[in-house]
Amino acid sequence: MLAPTVWAMSSTPTPTLPIHPALAPAGRTAQASRAHGVQATFDDLGTPLAQVTFVVVDLETTGGSSIECAITEIGAVKVRGGEVLGQFQTLVNPGEPIPAVISVLTGITDSMVAGAPRIATVLPSFLEFVGNSVLVAHNAPFDVGFLRAAADRLGIDWPGYQVLDTVKLARQLVGRDEAPNHKLASLARLFGATQTPDHRALHDARATVDVLHALIGRVGNLGVHTLEELLAYSGRVSEAQRRKRHLARDLPSAPGVYQFRDERGRVLYVGTSVDIRRRVSTYFTASEQRSRMAEMVNLAESVTPIVCATPLEAAVRELRLIAQHEPPYNRRSRRPHRRPWVKVTIEAFPRLSIVRDLRPDGACYAGPFASVHDAQAAIDGVHDVLPLRQCSKRLSRTRASPACMLADLDRCLAPCTLGAATAGYGSVVEQLREALRGSSREVLGLLGHRMRQLSQDERYEEAALARDRLRSLSRAIDRAQRVAALTGVAHLVAARRHPLGGWEIVCARHGRMAGATRTPRGADPMPYIAACTATAEVVEAPAVPAATTLIEETELLLRWLDTDGVRLVEVDGAWTCPLGASAALLEPRRTTRHPVDW
Known part of the structure; x- marks a missing residue:
């Protein structure tokens, strides 16, 4: 019986094509840029292509339908920075006769796969080989469709891979004056690939690697240097949307709120993120699938960032800005003060x-x-x-x-x-x-x-x-x-440890977030708490529940105060969370509060 998979690990660079600076490892990018006069990459706008691991895959099957047909061979090559990291190849017993026309095309016969492992054995090994890589295939819907169908039949959760289709990319970069079509064989000849495609999975995957590198070289000359930009270029993203990616260039890589504005300064959309620059850059890539967001990006002329000390502060500011500006492209809580x-x-x-x-x-x-x-x-x-x-x-x-x-x-x-x-x-x-x-x-x-x-x-x-x-x-x-209960508290300060060290400090007054800060790792938090309290907003006692702030803001504070690890530091008055019959009919809540232990 054949072994389920054949692994070949190698660090030998792909021998056929010169490495474009976009694919060069970090240590070689600057040198290549100086030698060839290539502009440096904007690494801060996304994941540099030199750091992306691609797994180029090709399948042979018994037919064209992923529902009715089965896989007979899997071949894959793992590459990063223009270098081959490993290979995966195995025949697969499809559990059914291979049609004669398919055997003539691929050269794979029933006798060749008789002793091969079934897909139930092969697929878990292949998914392990892929790991967190980006899947690449020539006509990706075909290959990925067969793999997903096999996973569904086996009850295996399909990982949410990012997928790059070299056919789509080639259609935008290779004209008919260069190649008669965008088939793999035609592109392999055009780019001088050393491996000739012959409908055997590993051979075709190797040829696709050379085609991928050549296409990345071409798109790199057009200013595409990150994975996000590459996916955007190959996806259904309008040219107008791609041209707006410069709006993210100078934004801070920090948590907070961002506002898209049109040419008149009108706020079109408000959002939050733990990394403003990285999040805004996704609006100009294929990862953004919402049609209304594409329409919004076409109208946007600027992005205004507001850096926040904590994620809670960002969420609160988002609510307030949406209520204040009523942006046309925000669907949530545009008029919270008008809720019944x-x-x-x-x-x-x-x-x-x-x-x-x-x-x-x-x-x-x-x-x-x-x-x-x-x-x-x-x-x-x-x-x-x-x-x-x-x-x-x-x-x-x-x-x-x-x-x-x-x-x-x-x-x-x-x-x-x-x-x-x-x-x-x-x-x-x-x-x-x-x-x-x-x-x-x-x-x-x-x-x-x-x-x-x-x-x-x-x-x-x-x-x-x-x-x-x-x-x-x-x-x-x-x-x-x-x-x-919370709006009745005149002053409350609470703290929660930040995952990266230090403390998140929040000051709430009458149900409204009056101040927030974050302490550095290892620093004494008390001076920061004193400064936050001294500079916090003055909030008057409300005459009615929603007089001081938005109810959604108070609910955000309540949810944050109810999370594990929150410590009460100061409370002016008494604060109790009612646990009457109404709460008993909902989900149970934790009410114990621990003393502060810095």
């Missing part, structure tokens, strides 16, 4: 209402909700278990009016009639207010009981509706409780 809330109205006989503006009128609010639909679901859930009025007309305590059908169904106490049941209406309203303030176990328990009862009665659609209403209401109550 549920309010217990201030009337003679209060009711539930959906509002978008919060007022310091002493009313109880729950929310905000993602949509009016979610807010209405929460209101419907309350109406399922509490006999509150659902009409919107203004009622009088002295003038009676006729009751509606809900009173006949015992779903409303009908305060409009000023009858005997009216006296109990105030206690029902107070029960609701208590639920919104924190004591929600009774109301949510009633709704949960209703859901279970409907399910036991096999009224599953109604039970599902009750479940959705319970979820909307419990989340709104939980959010309102947690936000109110």
